[in-house]
Amino acid sequence: MKYFSFEQNCFLDELRKINSNLDFELMKKGYYFAQKAHLGQKRNSGEDYLTHPACVCHILAKLNLEAETLTAGLLHDVLEDTAYELKDIRKEFGEEIADLVNGVTKFNYYPYASKKNRPQIQAENYRKLLISISKDVRVLLIKLADRLHNMRTLDYMSEEKRKRIARETLDIYAPLANRFGIAKIQWELEDLAFKYLYPQQYHQLVKLVSIRREERESYINDINKEIKIKLKKNRIEAQVIGRSKHFYSIYKKSTTKKIRFEEILDLIGIRIIVPTVEDCYKSLGIIQTEFTPLKNSLKDYILQPKSNNYQSIHLVVSDIQNRKVEIQIRTKQMHYIAEEGIAAHWRYKELYHQDQMNRKGEIIVENLQSAYHEQLQWIRKFLKKQQDSDANSFLDSLKLNLFPDIIVVRTPQNDYIELRKESTCLDFAFKIHTEVGFHCIGALINGVHKPVRTKLKTGDIVQILTSPQAKPSKDWLKFITSSKAKQKIRSYFREIEWQDATNMGKELFQKRSRKYHLRIKTEDEILSIARKFKINDIRTFYAALGNKDLTFDSILRILNKDTVGLSDQESDAETIVELKDLPQITIEDIDQVLVRFAKCCNPKPGDEIVGYTTRGRGVTIHRKNCSNPGFLHLRQCEPERIIRVAWKKEVKKDD
Ligand code: MN
Numbered sequence: 001m002k003y004f005s006f007e008q009n010c011f012l013d014e015l016r017k018i019n020s021n022l023d024f025e026l027m028k029k030g031y032y033f034a035q036k037a038h039l040g041q042k043r044n045s046g047e048d049y050l051t052h053p054a055c056v057c058h059i060l061a062k063l064n065l066e067a068e069t070l071t072a073g074l075l076h077d078v079l080e081d082t083a084y085e086l087k088d089i090r091k092e093f094g095e096e097i098a099d100l101v102n103g104v105t106k107f108n109y110y111p112y113a114s115k116k117n118r119p120q121i122q123a124e125n126y127r128k129l130l131i132s133i134s135k136d137v138r139v140l141l142i143k144l145a146d147r148l149h150n151m152r153t154l155d156y157m158s159e160e161k162r163k164r165i166a167r168e169t170l171d172i173y174a175p176l177a178n179r180f181g182i183a184k185i186q187w188e189l190e191d192l193a194f195k196y197l198y199p200q201q202y203h204q205l206v207k208l209v210s211i212r213r214e215e216r217e218s219y220i221n222d223i224n225k226e227i228k229i230k231l232k233k234n235r236i237e238a239q240v241i242g243r244s245k246h247f248y249s250i251y252k253k254s255t256t257k258k259i260r261f262e263e264i265l266d267l268i269g270i271r272i273i274v275p276t277v278e279d280c281y282k283s284l285g286i287i288q289t290e291f292t293p294l295k296n297s298l299k300d301y302i303l304q305p306k307s308n309n310y311q312s313i314h315l316v317v318s319d320i321q322n323r324k325v326e327i328q329i330r331t332k333q334m335h336y337i338a339e340e341g342i343a344a345h346w347r348y349k350e351l352y353h354q355d356q357m358n359r360k361g362e363i364i365v366e367n368l369q370s371a372y373h374e375q376l377q378w379i380r381k382f383l384k385k386q387q388d389s390d391a392n393s394f395l396d397s398l399k400l401n402l403f404p405d406i407i408v409v410r411t412p413q414n415d416y417i418e419l420r421k422e423s424t425c426l427d428f429a430f431k432i433h434t435e436v437g438f439h440c441i442g443a444l445i446n447g448v449h450k451p452v453r454t455k456l457k458t459g460d461i462v463q464i465l466t467s468p469q470a471k472p473s474k475d476w477l478k479f480i481t482s483s484k485a486k487q488k489i490r491s492y493f494r495e496i497e498w499q500d501a502t503n504m505g506k507e508l509f510q511k512r513s514r515k516y517h518l519r520i521k522t523e524d525e526i527l528s529i530a531r532k533f534k535i536n537d538i539r540t541f542y543a544a545l546g547n548k549d550l551t552f553d554s555i556l557r558i559l560n561k562d563t564v565g566l567s568d569q570e571s572d573a574e575t576i577v578e579l580k581d582l583p584q585i586t587i588e589d590i591d592q593v594l595v596r597f598a599k600c601c602n603p604k605p606g607d608e609i610v611g612y613t614t615r616g617r618g619v620t621i622h623r624k625n626c627s628n629p630g631f632l633h634l635r636q637c638e639p640e641r642i643i644r645v646a647w648k649k650e651v652k653k654d655d
Pocket of ligand 1 (some may be wrong): 052146
């Protein structure tokens, strides 16, 4: 990406190119004031300091903001870094601009910052910033433009500082931009932070993107033309553009959804911008008939805007070559709001004249500020709640609160615990400790007794109640959200089942051994039998017996004992017909398994037969032409469980 490069003599002309309607008297005054104030100061890059406020101003101009905000952008570092004071700015530029500049200026309580008091300084600075934003949201826009230019020039900082600033950008500034819908800035901030925090992954992605860029671009070109023509036929004047995904979102998607970079890159993104809401739905209809929409991929954010006022229709389709294309359909105004969020508010004069008749369903730009009311409300509430908290807990809860998918609850000891939205008491218990989870019987939420399945919300104070006798229930799997906890519960039950099988197997083995007067006493003796079945430890041997993967008959056979009379009432499987003389069937490479004959086709010696290995119940023999639908289904779904069997010799079967 090529950034704006600042040149002193033509700076104001550059601004004029972006927006000729600005108050240039004011801009000029601001510019010369900043020049005078920062005279002789240099950036780390060696450039004049003035380049920085000028670039910040340029970023704000690109957001189409008015001259007051732009001027405040030019002056934003004057209070922090020069000899001028607030009263000087107030005198020269008036209350409004002075307030904006003061709003973005840090507190100077701690002139000698050290690592030790950094949290205090940070907390105070964020607190002040949030208060200023809640009074005038333009403070946020200036702060974001400031941060963006600093991120663009981060190369000139020390490694340690680069990482710290990038982290802060990802934790605080990008989420703030997101809350107010300023996607344009959010994405660039995220990509730059990503580059410095995860350089390896970043460069891997950059390389991957460049490899197939041409192929992708020519495909995007083709499909753009195709869509455009189809819409034009229906008299819709659309702007159709390919949409490049930003690196950080690809990275995030690949880690959270476990998708490879390549797969995400293969998904082509197209955006259709049309004049009216009506055209949005018309275009949707055309796309749906001309392409094959993917099931459940349609999302209507026009009817139901996202919490940051984003509006669009989303749809994934596949083309004739079965390539997947992500399509977004929106009006121009929705597009501005999607990219610039609350900053689009100041475009309103331009937009107002566009088409007042077709506003149905759109968020009205003039009311954007009140549309972001909820976000401002959130900031005010947050500040009030955190009034008395110390620096560290203020910082933690600020970071956590900025992410909309996360809730933050507290322990009675005032520790903050971060959970995914929709988390329950039980998720919280497992987050503290697996044992706490296993013995959880409920919780006190804000002092009120609640059951384990209760959903938590940000701000709840949660005290988990446990009982040493309590045990996990399989029911828990239905409502717990944490996949880690789910895994732990599942392995708990696997362990229990294994234990049961082992106990049952042991009991069966001991009972039968007594009955047949087998003199198997020592562990070594048992182990030597187990080894004959290729089992190397006694517990597994018992479990195999308990699970009926192994029959006592086969043990007896191995010990050359007479097995007559075994399939009597003592047999532990009433529906199973055990073969008294196994050798009549040869089962591929497997000896000594439990065999039974299927009731559906009742195979007789001489019939062509196949075996089906059941889970834990040996092998079931069917006729090869058995037409039982259940069996046919199994045969189709799990062909790997079908084995070849044959009658070994003509022996009569009992059943
Ligand atoms: Mn600055």
